[in-house]
Amino acid sequence: MNIWHLFSNLLTLHSGSKNIAKDLFKMRNAVHSSGSVLGKLHGDHACRxxxxxxxxxxxxxCGKTTFLSYFNQSEAQVIAEPIELWRNVNGHNLLGTLYEDPKRxxxxxxxxxxxxxxDMHLTQTQRSLKLxxxxxxxARHCFVENLHRSKIITDAxxxxxxxxxxxxxxxADVEGDLIVYLQTKxxxxxxRMRARNRKEENCVPLSYLQQLHELHEEWLIQGSRISKPTQVIVVDANRDLDHMKGEFIRVKTLIVNELSHQVHSVSV
Known part of the structure; x- marks a missing residue:
């Protein structure tokens, strides 16, 4: 049983059953009986x-996609947020249904x-830079945390x-070497969200974005709830995206220079 099957089973169990404790017991047994999952995760990362x-x-x-567009394929492996997967899970638009009825x-x-x-974290690449x-x-410290604080999801x-x-x-090795935080009011x-007019976001209120902003600040700036992760570069991304080009290029240069320094240190 691979990791995709484990998560798929969890989704199926939750959507079709009211007995969460029983479902968790089933999933626990599936995990313990699947040594190949752990072996694959560790093996994939050990051999490269x-x-x-x-x-x-x-x-x-906040401009994440625009920032990533300044890196070309020869420089880095760029992995975009899998929005299209969330919009089509065997024909089901989970992103749309989330905004329509978040409690359900x-x-x-x-x-x-x-x-x-x-899956994004485990994506392999031959390039020395991955974004x-x-x-x-x-996902955990901002979006899931917000659902729980808002009492949209239960304690269980x-x-x-x-x-x-x-x-x-x-x-799994899901840690990073650097975080670029595009800090935006x-x-x-x-x-910006209203201007891009993504249909699933039409019903998103300002209060939701305010809550997410506060959680990003807690996580990446204040460190009040959990310890700060790896090094964080904070970018003021409040200006018009057309005028952010210079700042994005500056941060790109910092990343490339840091990578070059590490490669040089290893070679020496």
Whole structure:
């Protein structure tokens, strides 16, 4: 049984059953009986040199995609947030149903997000630089945390998602070398979100973006709830995206220089 099957089973069990404790017992047995999963995760990472990994984090509409567009394929492996996967799970638009009825679909959606994010982390590359649009860490510390604080998901659902997150951290190499935080005021990203007119986001209120902003600040700036992760570069991304070109190029140069320094240190 591979990691995709484990998560798929969890989604199926939750959507079709009211007995969460029984479902967790089934999933626990599946994990313990599947030594090949752990072996694959450790083996894949042991047999290859890990690239310098950068997580690009920030609120909805902060400019992550624009920033990543400044890196070409010869420079880095760029992995975009898998929005299209969330829009089409065997014909089901989980992103759309999340915004329509978050209390019904919040747990299911975040379960699938963890799966797709894990797949991003485990994506292999021959390039020395890997950039990811968000990570399993922001999924847990910002989006899942917000659902729980807002009482959209229950304590039991939060426990399941948190246990999966801790299992992932224990058994897979999902740590990064650098985080680029595109810090943006909620009012600014709200206007950008309305301008891009993504149909699933039409019903998203400003208050939701304010909550996500506060959680990003807690995680990446204050370190008040959890310890700060790896080194964080904070970028003021409030200006018009057309005027952010110079700042994005500056940060790109910092990343490339840091990578070059590490490569040089290893060779010496």
């Amino acid at each position: 040199k890990k690239p310098f990994t950068v997580f690009v984090e920030g609120n909805i509409g 679909w919040g747990f299911l959606f975040q379960s699938y997000v963890q799966l797709t994010m894990l 990811m649009e968000r990570s399993v860490h922001s 659902e939060m426990s399941v998602l948190d246990h999966w997150y801790k299992w992932i951290k224990t058994h 909620p009012e600014v990203v709200y206007e």
